[in-house]
Amino acid sequence: MGLLSSLGITSPPPPKTTAPDRSERAKCWESRDLFFSCLDKNDILDSIKDSDAANKECGAQLKGFERDCASSWVEYFKKRRVQEYKKAKLLEQMEAEGGQPLNAVAVAAEQASKK
Template sequence: MGLLSSLGLSSPPPPKTTAPDRTERQKCWEARDQFFACLDKNDILDSIKHGDSASKKCGGELKVFERDCASSWVEYFKKRRVQEYKKAKLLEQMEAEGGQQLSAVTTGIDQAAKK
């Protein structure tokens, strides 16, 4: 018998090691979208940098998001939200200054592969 069980305590179950299935991913994405909608409603972009405010205003949604998604996914989605915002703002700024988006450039190798 281990020390924890002899004290009447149990250890937490081991973390899930299999990849989430389609249903679990969908549940995660829905929780993410609800959390992000709450952040948008409260004008919070970065829930990592402004964690206290995000927890205070969107605590319920955050708990569901953290429950339904792997912790690595939660961190990834939070960071990606900020990166996507910065990318969109940069593109807006470049277009306002007269910049144009470039299409993909094909190389000689690409041309040879098409033949």
């Protein structure tokens, strides 16, 4: 028994190091979807850049999201939301300008046949 434990001082338990199971992932995704739905209703795209507005309008959903997901997942999902939006807008712009989507497998096969 150490000195600190004899004084009634205990250290917090170590952080969870196992990967989340299926039900924990589902709970995380549900919380993420609730938070993102709130952001959509309030026309907030980037909850990192617009953190004040996101906290004001969707604070309860954000707390649930942060509680139910690993912090690395929260950051990843927030950044991915912005990336997916930019990707969709770029594709819309390219299609409006007459661009055609490329099939990567077909392009690779065509390039290989030219060699």
